[in-house]
Amino acid sequence: MTANTATSEENLLGNGGHAQEPSTPTSDTEMGGGTPPELSEIFFVDNSRRKHSIKIQVKLCPEGVYLRRETDADDQINEQLIRIDDIIGSRYGPRLKKRARGGLNSCRNPNVPGQEAEPEPDSDNSAYLYIYAYLKKEKPLRRVQTLRILRFRSSNNYDVNLQTAELWHHTIRKHKRENGSNAPADSGKQLLILLNPKSGSGKGRELFQKQVAPLLTEAEAQYDLQITTHPQYAKEFVRTRKDLLERYSGIVVASGDGLFYEVLNGLMERMDWRKACRMLPLGIIPCGSGNGLAKSVAHHCNEPYEPKPILHATLTCIAGKSTPMDVVRVELAPQDKHFVMYSFLSVGWGLIADIDIESERLRSIGAQRFTLWAIKRLITLRTYKGRVSYLLAKNKKDEEPPVEAAKEARENPKEEKRPAAIRSSLPLNAGEFRDLPEEDEDDLDSEQFADAISLDRSVYRQNADSWHSAMSRRTAYYSLGGPSLRSNRSRLSVSQRIEAANAEFAEKVPTGTIPGLQVPLQGTDGWVCEDGDFVMVHAAYTTHLSSDVFFAPESRLDDGLIYLVIIRSGVSRHQLLNFMLSLNTGTHLPIGEDPFIKVVTCRAFRIEPNSSDGILVVDGERVEYGPIQAEVMPGLVNVMTTSGQ
Numbered sequence: 001m002t003a004n005t006a007t008s009e010e011n012l013l014g015n016g017g018h019a020q021e022p023s024t025p026t027s028d029t030e031m032g033g034g035t036p037p038e039l040s041e042i043f044f045v046d047n048s049r050r051k052h053s054i055k056i057q058v059k060l061c062p063e064g065v066y067l068r069r070e071t072d073a074d075d076q077i078n079e080q081l082i083r084i085d086d087i088i089g090s091r092y093g094p095r096l097k098k099r100a101r102g103g104l105n106s107c108r109n110p111n112v113p114g115q116e117a118e119p120e121p122d123s124d125n126s127a128y129l130y131i132y133a134y135l136k137k138e139k140p141l142r143r144v145q146t147l148r149i150l151r152f153r154s155s156n157n158y159d160v161n162l163q164t165a166e167l168w169h170h171t172i173r174k175h176k177r178e179n180g181s182n183a184p185a186d187s188g189k190q191l192l193i194l195l196n197p198k199s200g201s202g203k204g205r206e207l208f209q210k211q212v213a214p215l216l217t218e219a220e221a222q223y224d225l226q227i228t229t230h231p232q233y234a235k236e237f238v239r240t241r242k243d244l245l246e247r248y249s250g251i252v253v254a255s256g257d258g259l260f261y262e263v264l265n266g267l268m269e270r271m272d273w274r275k276a277c278r279m280l281p282l283g284i285i286p287c288g289s290g291n292g293l294a295k296s297v298a299h300h301c302n303e304p305y306e307p308k309p310i311l312h313a314t315l316t317c318i319a320g321k322s323t324p325m326d327v328v329r330v331e332l333a334p335q336d337k338h339f340v341m342y343s344f345l346s347v348g349w350g351l352i353a354d355i356d357i358e359s360e361r362l363r364s365i366g367a368q369r370f371t372l373w374a375i376k377r378l379i380t381l382r383t384y385k386g387r388v389s390y391l392l393a394k395n396k397k398d399e400e401p402p403v404e405a406a407k408e409a410r411e412n413p414k415e416e417k418r419p420a421a422i423r424s425s426l427p428l429n430a431g432e433f434r435d436l437p438e439e440d441e442d443d444l445d446s447e448q449f450a451d452a453i454s455l456d457r458s459v460y461r462q463n464a465d466s467w468h469s470a471m472s473r474r475t476a477y478y479s480l481g482g483p484s485l486r487s488n489r490s491r492l493s494v495s496q497r498i499e500a501a502n503a504e505f506a507e508k509v510p511t512g513t514i515p516g517l518q519v520p521l522q523g524t525d526g527w528v529c530e531d532g533d534f535v536m537v538h539a540a541y542t543t544h545l546s547s548d549v550f551f552a553p554e555s556r557l558d559d560g561l562i563y564l565v566i567i568r569s570g571v572s573r574h575q576l577l578n579f580m581l582s583l584n585t586g587t588h589l590p591i592g593e594d595p596f597i598k599v600v601t602c603r604a605f606r607i608e609p610n611s612s613d614g615i616l617v618v619d620g621e622r623v624e625y626g627p628i629q630a631e632v633m634p635g636l637v638n639v640m641t642t643s644g645q
Contacts, residue, residue, distance in 0.1 A: 038062075039171055043150065058150065060168060062175050065131060065148065082133050082146065084175050085642070088318055089185065089219040091130045092165035126153040127161035129168050132218040134315055141304045143312060180644055181320035184221035187249035191216075191223040191317075194234045194263065196255035199288040207287050208254055211310045219318040224248070234259050235266035245272070250281045250640065252317050256288020257345055261619045264327065264637065268342045268510060283317035283640035285310055290620050292345050292549070293639075296542035300557050301642045305547065321644030324558040324635030326541055329510070330618055333517040334626030344637075345619040346545055347630055349607050350384055350536030351377060351567070351576075353617040374580055381576070383533040383569040386609040389521045390528055390602040391514065391631075393561055512631045514604045521606060533569035535576070537607055539630065540565070543586075545620075550586035560634035564600040565589070571596035604631040 038061045045054040059066040064084040070077055129150040134143040150168065152161040176183055184191050197205045205227070216223055224247075228234055238244060238251065253260045260282070267276050286294035286309045294313050298305040300323070304312050330347060332339045348356070355373045362369035521527045540552040540563050552563040567576075579597065582588035590597050606629035607616075614625050 037171060039168055041150070041152075060171055060175070062178060064175075065133075065172075067148075082131070082135065082148070084172075084179050085181070085319070086135050086146075087131060087133045087172060087176070088215065088315065089132050089183075090169050090172050091132075091218075091220075092162065092169045093128065095126070095128050096130065124153060125156055125158040125161060126151050127158065127165040128152070129165040131172070136303075141302070143304055143315060176320070182249075183219065183320035184216075184223070184249055184318055185219060186320075189222075189247060189249035191221055191250055191252055192238075192244075192248040193223050193225045193252045193254055194228060194237070194259060195225060196228050196259050196288065199255040199259075204255065204287045207310060211308075212254065212285060212314050215311070215314045215318065221318055223252075228255075228259065232262060235262040235269075238263050238266035239269045244270075245276060245279055248280065250283060250317075250322075252283040252285060252640070254285040254287050256286065256290040257284075257293055257620055258288065258290065260284050260293060260344065261621065264344055265342050267637075268327075273510060277637045281322035281638040281640050283313075285313045285317060286547070291547045292542060292544045292620075295544040295547045296555075296557070297639060297641060299543050303642055309547070316642050317640045319640065319642040321641055322638040323641040323643070323645060325637050325639045326558055326560060327633045327636040328539075328541055328562065328630045329512050329633055330628065330630045331512070331517055332616075332623060332626060332628050334624035337624075338517070339624075341618060341623075343541075343618050343630065345542055346538060346540040346551070346617075347607075347628065348536075348538045348617045349609070349614070349628075350382075350534055350538070352536060352538050352545075353615045354382065356617060356620060357615050357622050378573050378576055378580075381535065381573065383535055384609060384614055385533050385611065386607065387529060387531045388534065388537050388564075388566060388605070388607055389530070390564055390600055390605040391526050392528065393601045393603050510633075512604075514629065514631050517606070517627050517629055530566070535567040535569060535571055536565070537567075538565045539563065539605055541632065548584045550584060551588075553586040553589075557639065558635045560603070560632055561601045562603065562605060562630070562632050564602055564605055566598045566600065568596045568598075605629065 038059065040057065040059045043056045043058055045056065055070045057068040057070075059068075062084065063081060064087065065082040067080045067082070068077065069079070129152065131148040131150070133146045133148070135146050136142075137144055150165070152164045154164065155161055173183070173186060177186060193208075195204055195208055208225075226234075226237060234253070241247075251263055253263055263282065267273055267280070270276055284291075284294045284297070291309065294309060295305055297303075297316060298309075298312060301316065303316060325344065328343045328347070330341050330343050332341075355370060355377055358377075359369040359373035362372060365372075515521065515524065522529050538551070541555060541561070542557070543550060543552055543555045545551045551565075555561070555563055567579075575596065579588045589599050606627070608627045609625065612625065616623050616625055616628055
């Protein structure tokens with residue numbers, strides 16, 4: 001047995017006379033949908049340095065792999081439980097030869113039919129099970145790599161020993177499924193991984209091969225690696241790929257927040273955007289410079305981030321669980337144009353946006369560029385004149401929690417109602433498909449068509465007896481084929497067509513519920529408008545703007561809220577300096593009332609600059625300067641997490 005701080009590897013000799021003869025294993029499908037069996041074997045540690053053998057009982061149960069160690073010399077007993085959630089995968093077959101540097105040879109996969117490597121002639125016909133786990137430890141929060149090797153040799157027949165190892169392998173996978181994990185290895189589909197080779201100071205491809213690919217192999221995850229070749233490559237790939245939902249089980253972005261922004265907006269431009277957002281969880285592996293979302297996901301799951309963010313984020317992406325995440329619909333209208341985009345991180349105007357964009361000229365010095373430019377901006381402090389409006393969040397007692405609403409929609413996709421966003425944000429002169437009101441359906445003759453496409457029930461009543469009205473309860477089609485054409489079957493056919501038209505209309509237009517940018521908000525119910533000079537207005541909907549900026553400590557991935565920080569003109573440079581220095585700890589926000597710095601939780605906001613010169617950023621990327629507004633869309637997408645909560 002060898003052990004160190006990073007890896008614990010134990011080779012257990014299998015089943016002496018204590019083990020029962022194993023039964024013939026079955027596949028995951030053949031094992032049925034019942035509770036997976038509990039397996040137990042007695043093993044002995046193979047260590048010639050010890051005078052006394054160490055007996056270990058290994059039990060595989062729904063909670064995980066339980067090991068009970070007994071020493072004959074001093075009757076000492078040690079116990080360990082490797083939780084099923086901490087196990088990312090297993091592999092069975094002959095012994096894997098180690099590489100010169102200590103790595104495992106993965107050029108052959110013994111789990112793939114037809115690739116089982118026969119044991120060498122001089123071997124003892126043993127079969128091996130390799131269990132890969134990353135144990136979660138507290139204080140300090142970290143993941144410890146652990147490898148347990150079980151050696152099965154109860155029979156002189158290699159095939160029998162292999163069947164036993166296979167049974168343990170499939171049982172581990174079944175226990176993980178029973179625990180709510182939809183691991184990539186069990187989905188029957190591939191993970192789509194989009195990698196920016198220029199991320200991580202141009203080492204994105206190298207980081208992936210060294211840190212990500214080995215974990216994917218341990219988890220038996222099949223994946224399709226797409227290397228981005230130019231800007232907007234990822235956006236166009238997910239937008240135009242016709243078999244996206246049929247081929248992939250999820251999308252993982254191996255880069256910074258910029259590539260995730262492309263993927264999100266590419267999904268939202270698909271005709272089947274609603275289904276894609278529901279069925280394809282999104283993951284992120286921080287190979288780039290801006291890693292706000294990766295740090296926010298780690299914070300949400302109480303998972304470690306440093307010192308190995310790529311390792312920890314990859315473990316999150318292969319855990320097989322997901323959590324709803326809010327998306328913010330952003331509208332811009334620079335120079336009488338109109339743009340719509342979808343954001344997952346933040347919208348900024350003023351101080352932080354200026355530092356982020358203007359410091360690009362110092363990118364060569366690394367992260368210190370932010371500190372240097374922050375000092376410059378504090379010395380030459382700017383203010384911006386304009387109006388900030390926001391729609392305060394409703395009391396939780398007055399509305400259904402967005403998390404519960406999103407959960408119900410996911411559990412009952414066929415009964416999903418059209419969102420309020422689409423019902424109330426249409427132009428006043430736009431027509432809308434709508435089914436006949438339920439209370440009127442009982443009045444219809446069961447042998448007649450229900451071809452009502454009405455926006456106003458009074459119009460329906462006025463034209464109820466008109467042969468030429470589309471809202472007529474009578475039909476002129478009776479003369480074409482007799483009563484059969486007026487049957488319930490025909491009526492259902494029309495209803496289905498109306499429902500399909502409704503669905504198509506809803507899929508095409510993910511519109512908002514707030515007034516358009518051209519509509520004044522002053523005096524609108526629920527909206528608060530503030531005019532004046534502002535140092536900064538920054539809206540966030542995740543906890544972190546980057547890995548070291550803890551901007552909105554109270555934010556949750558799916559709380560349906562926007563945290564709007566407003567800093568007015570008149571704030572002292574000393575107070576601003578304390579604000580900037582405290583961003584990494586999350587203690588920058590005032591505890592009580594402050595005349596210059598205010599935090600507002602809202603569902604929507606609008607920024608209307610008075611000047612034509614300034615900087616606006618969405619998810620860290622600069623956009624055209626002008627009026628901008630945003631509205632939260634609760635739980636619109638799913639992101640990969642370890643908790644599923």
